[in-house]
Amino acid sequence: MKMNRRSFLGTASAAGASLAAPMAFAAGHGVPHVVVVGGGPGGATVARYIAKDSKGQIAVTLIEPTRAYYTCFFSNLYLGGFRDIGSLAHSYGNLAAEGINVVHDWAVDVDRDAKAVALAGGGSVPYDKLILSPGIDFVDGAVEGWNLSAQNAMPHAYKAGSQTELLRAQILAMPQGGTFAMVAPPNPFRCPPGPYERISMAAHLLKKENPTAKILIADPKESFSKQGLFEEGWNTHYAGMIERVGPDFGGANVSVDPDAMTISIDGDVNKVDVCNVIPAMKAGRIAQIAGVTEGNWAPVNAADMSSKMDADIYVLGDASHQGDMPKSGFSANSQAKVCANAVRGALTGSTVFPAKFSNTCWSLIDTNNGVKVGATYEATAEKIAKVDGFVSSTGESDALRKATYEESVGWYAGITADMFG
Amino acid sequence: MLRHLRFTVLAAFFAGSAVLAEDAGDVTRGEAIFRQCASCHQVGAGAKNRIGPQLNGVFGRQAGSLDDFPYSEGLVRAGVDGITWDLETLDVYLENPKSLVSKTRMNFRGLADPQDRADVIAYLRSFSASPANIPEAMPTAQGTDHDIDPAILAIVGDPEYGAYLAGECTTCHQADGGADGIPSITQWPAEDFVVAMHAYKRKLRTHPVMQMMAGRLSDEEIAALAAYFKDLE
Numbered sequence: 001m002k003m004n005r006r007s008f009l010g011t012a013s014a015a016g017a018s019l020a021a022p023m024a025f026a027a028g029h030g031v032p033h034v035v036v037v038g039g040g041p042g043g044a045t046v047a048r049y050i051a052k053d054s055k056g057q058i059a060v061t062l063i064e065p066t067r068a069y070y071t072c073f074f075s076n077l078y079l080g081g082f083r084d085i086g087s088l089a090h091s092y093g094n095l096a097a098e099g100i101n102v103v104h105d106w107a108v109d110v111d112r113d114a115k116a117v118a119l120a121g122g123g124s125v126p127y128d129k130l131i132l133s134p135g136i137d138f139v140d141g142a143v144e145g146w147n148l149s150a151q152n153a154m155p156h157a158y159k160a161g162s163q164t165e166l167l168r169a170q171i172l173a174m175p176q177g178g179t180f181a182m183v184a185p186p187n188p189f190r191c192p193p194g195p196y197e198r199i200s201m202a203a204h205l206l207k208k209e210n211p212t213a214k215i216l217i218a219d220p221k222e223s224f225s226k227q228g229l230f231e232e233g234w235n236t237h238y239a240g241m242i243e244r245v246g247p248d249f250g251g252a253n254v255s256v257d258p259d260a261m262t263i264s265i266d267g268d269v270n271k272v273d274v275c276n277v278i279p280a281m282k283a284g285r286i287a288q289i290a291g292v293t294e295g296n297w298a299p300v301n302a303a304d305m306s307s308k309m310d311a312d313i314y315v316l317g318d319a320s321h322q323g324d325m326p327k328s329g330f331s332a333n334s335q336a337k338v339c340a341n342a343v344r345g346a347l348t349g350s351t352v353f354p355a356k357f358s359n360t361c362w363s364l365i366d367t368n369n370g371v372k373v374g375a376t377y378e379a380t381a382e383k384i385a386k387v388d389g390f391v392s393s394t395g396e397s398d399a400l401r402k403a404t405y406e407e408s409v410g411w412y413a414g415i416t417a418d419m420f421g
Numbered sequence: 422m423l424r425h426l427r428f429t430v431l432a433a434f435f436a437g438s439a440v441l442a443e444d445a446g447d448v449t450r451g452e453a454i455f456r457q458c459a460s461c462h463q464v465g466a467g468a469k470n471r472i473g474p475q476l477n478g479v480f481g482r483q484a485g486s487l488d489d490f491p492y493s494e495g496l497v498r499a500g501v502d503g504i505t506w507d508l509e510t511l512d513v514y515l516e517n518p519k520s521l522v523s524k525t526r527m528n529f530r531g532l533a534d535p536q537d538r539a540d541v542i543a544y545l546r547s548f549s550a551s552p553a554n555i556p557e558a559m560p561t562a563q564g565t566d567h568d569i570d571p572a573i574l575a576i577v578g579d580p581e582y583g584a585y586l587a588g589e590c591t592t593c594h595q596a597d598g599g600a601d602g603i604p605s606i607t608q609w610p611a612e613d614f615v616v617a618m619h620a621y622k623r624k625l626r627t628h629p630v631m632q633m634m635a636g637r638l639s640d641e642e643i644a645a646l647a648a649y650f651k652d653l654e
Contacts, residue, residue: 374630376637407603
């Protein structure tokens with residue numbers, strides 16, 4: 001459809017809107033249209049903030065296939081028995097009530113010339129600005145012997161929901177003295193402390209249910225997030241249970257056999273009872289289909305999260321390649337607010353304030369033993385750059401660790417309210 | 422056991438036996454313990470509502486009933502449901518506020534030690550006309566102690582900018598004032614908000630996340646946030 005600029009301007013002035021914003025336009029209809037793909041911490045937040053702050057001046061459509069969103073953050077706490085699975089699930093009902101057009105479908109194609117998103121269920125949705133927040137997919141062939149058809153035998157549990165429930169059931173079903181193995185991912189990946197919090201939670205569960213069980217980690221990385229804190233916690237709480245094989249000892253040279261339930265580390269074949277394979281990651285596939293990726297991720301401009309490939313497309317969260325921020329729900333939520341402000345400014349002429357980003361990641365090591373790491377960031381011409389940061393210390397008091405855990409519970413309530421209303 | 426004993430003592434006290442006041446709680450010690458409360462609550466002559474309501478006359482007052490304080494819905498409901506502040510209800514509330522009023526915005530970990538609670542309750546009681554046989558004490562209200570430049574406090578914040586900046590806060594602090602594990606920051610008097618943020622910025626307050634967040638906020642940005650959160654319902 002061809003845009004009729006004259007009739008739009010006529011409508012606007014008839015409505016008494018003295019728009020000082022010549023960039024305010026729409027694809028042939030009265031209000032500009034933002035389409036958001038993906039309803040996680042990036043997508044749900046950006047949809048809410050644009051809808052809320054534009055007060056009807058921008059139409060927002062959110063395309064998200066699942067009707068209930070299971071947060072990846074805190075899913076390890078479900079594994080450890082600290083949350084029930086239902087507490088991780090959130091509906092999009094409040095977003096719909098706030099005026100967002102929530103479409104439960106898969107976005108399967110992006111026509112950047114026609115500016116429209118095609119849906120798996122047929123039809124397409126036109127956009128003035130498209131925001132992609134598709135999270136992650138796995139790199140094909142990243143772990144020899146593993147692919148998505150093996151995810152029931154060897155779950156990744158790195159997209160929360162049924163996979164997380166499966167992994168917990170498998171851990172609980174381990175024979176006494178059995179082995180839980182994890183293939184840890186290479187950088188960069190979603191939630192840098194996530195695999196190690198998961199080890200802590202599996203150990204917590206096994207210590208109670210299966211105290212002679214062993215945990216084996218094959219890790220391609222030399223070091224990992226909050227390593228000192230986790231290793232201190234493992235020594236204190238789960239002594240003798242956890243063995244991590246780093247790259248010096250072949251942790252990067254791994255293959256699995258889901259039928260035989262074996263994992264080979266540097267040629268050494270181990271029979272295991274549970275194998276949690278977390279493969280190398282890349283941007284959710286729709287980013288690649290839209291042609292805004294370079295390598296595995298989608299490069300963006302730090303000031304507004306706009307794609308470096310297309311000024312009308314923005315990429316948030318894990319899928320983006322933005323600089324120093326870790327791939328986390330907190331980061332995606334933070335980026336969403338900067339993006340919402342910029343998109344609103346571009347479409348309605350509202351004030352665009354300078355970008356500010358922040359992140360904090362809490363991890364639970366054992367009951368009432370929380371740790372955290374966080375930083376603030378700013379936009380530079382090249383990237384999102386770290387300004388300042390902090391990390392919990394080893395040897396902290398029990399009271400502080402408990403307070404940190406309680407704070408994380410508060411954060412969960414806060415960010416999910418911020419995302420889902 | 423101790424708890425049971427003390428209630429017995431207090432019952433005797435209510436029955437008119439004034440000699441047991443010392444056993445019920447040490448006002449001087451309570452005053453020292455109250456310093457933890459004073460960052461949000463004032464008591465004594467000239468006490469005003471700040472982040473929390475002023476506490477003069479709290480004894481015998483229905484929970485959530487001061488006209489000019491924006492209580493959480495939970496606290497108002499608690500009052501409507503029949504909670505009146507007295508020795509027993511204050512004791513339970515101060516041990517763990519959320520155990521008595523689950524949706525209270527009062528973000529206080531609680532006083533685990535029964536003697537601490539007894540002392541601070543004795544101190545508070547000294548500012549309540551009822552029970553009547555406790556003489557009105559000297560005013561001890563202490564405003565929020567600070568040495569912030571009046572020029573900083575005089576900055577008029579831009580609430581629109583505050584609304585944008587608040588996005589960084591609402592990832593953790595709930596916009597509706599809910600508080601579970603992370604304090605509510607809505608409806609604070611602007612001055613208290615500004616003083617608190619500058620205290621984090623100067624690392625006088627200890628929380629590392631907040632030191633980091635406040636550390637890069639300008640005076641104008643802090644004023645903008647204060648202006649925004651002041652009226653957020």
